Amino acid sequence: MPYLIRVELPDVPGSLGRVASAIGEAGGDIEAIEIVEKRDGFAVDDVLLEIAPGTMPDSIVSACSVLDGVSVLWVNRYAAGGNLFLDLEVVEALTEDPANAQDRLIDLLPITFRVDWAARLRRDGDGWAVAHATDAAPTEFDLDEVTAPTRLPDHEIYVECAAPFGRDLVLIGRRGGPEFLDSELARLEHLLGLAMTISHA
Numbered sequence: 001m002p003y004l005i006r007v008e009l010p011d012v013p014g015s016l017g018r019v020a021s022a023i024g025e026a027g028g029d030i031e032a033i034e035i036v037e038k039r040d041g042f043a044v045d046d047v048l049l050e051i052a053p054g055t056m057p058d059s060i061v062s063a064c065s066v067l068d069g070v071s072v073l074w075v076n077r078y079a080a081g082g083n084l085f086l087d088l089e090v091v092e093a094l095t096e097d098p099a100n101a102q103d104r105l106i107d108l109l110p111i112t113f114r115v116d117w118a119a120r121l122r123r124d125g126d127g128w129a130v131a132h133a134t135d136a137a138p139t140e141f142d143l144d145e146v147t148a149p150t151r152l153p154d155h156e157i158y159v160e161c162a163a164p165f166g167r168d169l170v171l172i173g174r175r176g177g178p179e180f181l182d183s184e185l186a187r188l189e190h191l192l193g194l195a196m197t198i199s200h201a
Contacts, residue, residue: 003028003057004048004078004114006036006178010069011043018067023047026063027055034086037183042069044181046114048078074178078114087112090191094198101199103132105191106170110134112191113184115172116158122168131168141171149185161185165192 009015020030028049037044051057061072090108094101102120109118119133121141128141143152149163158173161180170192174180 001051002031002048002078003051003060004046004076005057005060005064005072006044006046006074007064008042008044008071008073009067011038011041015043015069016045019045019047019064019070022063022067023049023060026059027052028060037181044073044183076176087187087191091194091198094195098198101195102165102168105195106132107134109170109172109188109191110136113172113188115174118170118172120165120168120170128169137171137173143169143171149189151180151185161188163188163192166196 007019009019016033023030028051030047030049032048034046035043036046049060051060057075061075064070064072090105090112093108094104097104106118106120109115117134117137119137119141120131121128121143122131123129128143130137130139130141143162146162146164146169150161152160152162152171155173158175159177159179160171160173161184162169162171163185164170170188172188
């Protein structure tokens with residue numbers, strides 16, 4: 001079963017090697033690693049791994065947490081499976097069909113940001129209507145105006161963020177977390193800008 005863990009570790013040589021060794025000794029097989037953010041002498045990495053049959057995710061978390069300066073921020077099954085989908089791959093996919101780049105981006109956001117759903121909303125009177133969304137997205141939204149990528153207030157099920165997308169609005173949500181980092185908000189804004197440019201090329 002594939003799992004994704006988000007781990008914070010000291011941004012010094014050897015830290016990632018210690019984490020990888022701990023994961024391996026606890027029964028995890030690393031498939032891919034992506035650096036999500038670097039800040040104040042620490043790095044935040046997403047680690048996609050397979051867990052051996054009979055191994056509990058808690059044992060992976062415990063093995064990492066005993067390392068000096070290492071914290072596991074989040075762990076969950078990784079529904080997308082396979083591998084991490086990088087921003088460059090998103091741009092390549094968008095350029096294959098520029099006319100549908102905006103909707104294609106919505107379809108790709110869940111695997112790019114490891115979220116459960118994505119939706120593009122359009123103003124409809126005083127509210128918002130869904131213009132395009134992935135299957136798991138909610139169908140009703142109660143939002144104020146959003147002028148920049150923003151973390152939304154706590155939701156009982158999802159951790160959400162929103163960003164302007166031309167005249168529309170894009171929302172993405174993760175069931176249970178983790179919180180969206182500043183680097184993820186910046187990446188989202190960048191990809192939305194690229195999608196707009198490609199769709200108007």
